[in-house]
Amino acid sequence: MDxxxxxxxxxxxxxxxEYVEKKIGKLERYFNNTSNATVYVNLKVYNDKTSKVEVTVPMSNLVLRAEERNADMYAAIDTITDKLERQIRKHKTKVNRKFRTTGSTADLFDFTPEEGTPQDAVETEENDLEVVRNKRFDLKPMDSEEAILQMNLLGHNFFVYTNAETEVTNVVYKRKDGRYGLIEPN
Structure with a gap:
């Protein structure tokens, strides 16, 4: 791995x-061919002395990505390695269930680029995108502050509403940093 x-x-x-390479290098046991693999690691330190580690591992059928914030950079690297390992195991389990009858899963954690997507993979992706629940509701006109209050009352991460001023559908959402975002169409 590079x-x-x-x-x-x-x-x-x-x-x-060396610590990053040692910890993330432990994940190589899950892969078949790591000669073409590149692991992108971004280490950040903020003014409040917190550290953030972002790791991205692009592969032919999958992109592994995780981020972790911690006061200690080394602890963040340890945690992110655990997160990536859980992602890999979860994906392998899911794939093994689907391909139990179709054959080998050896090429799923391969780093060689592909020319096209095989038909089986397209069918698998379509099955993963199945809608399991459908909700219908009327959008009440309100401002973004009221929408945030409604979202918090419901305990959701986002809330869809009609903007009272523009009469356009908007979405407010809670960001990872605890603040709020607003999505407005053009």
Whole structure:
């Protein structure tokens, strides 16, 4: 595996680079061919002394991605390795169930680029996109502050409403940093 380790507001020391390569290198046991693999690691340090680690592993059939915030950079790297390992195991289990009757799953964690998507993979993706629940409701005209209050009362991560001023459908959502976002159509 090749490692592309980048630091923002932090110098990537040889010890830190070695630790990242050692921890993420443990994931190689899940892959067939790692000679073409590139792991993108972004290490950030913020003014409040918190650290953020982002890891992206692009593959031919899947992109593994995880991020973790922690006061200790090394603890964040440990946690992100666990997250990636859970993602891999979850995906392998899901794939093994689907391909139990069709044959080998050996090429699913391959890093070689593909020319096209096989028909079986397209059918699998279509099955994964099945709608399991359908809800209908009237959109009440309101402003974004009222929509945020409604969202919090319901305990949801997003809320769809009609903007009272523009009479256009908008969406408010809760961001990972605890603040709120607003999606408006053009």
């Amino acid at each position: 490692y592309n380790i980048r630091g923002e507001n932090i110098e990537v020391t040889p010890a830190l680079r």
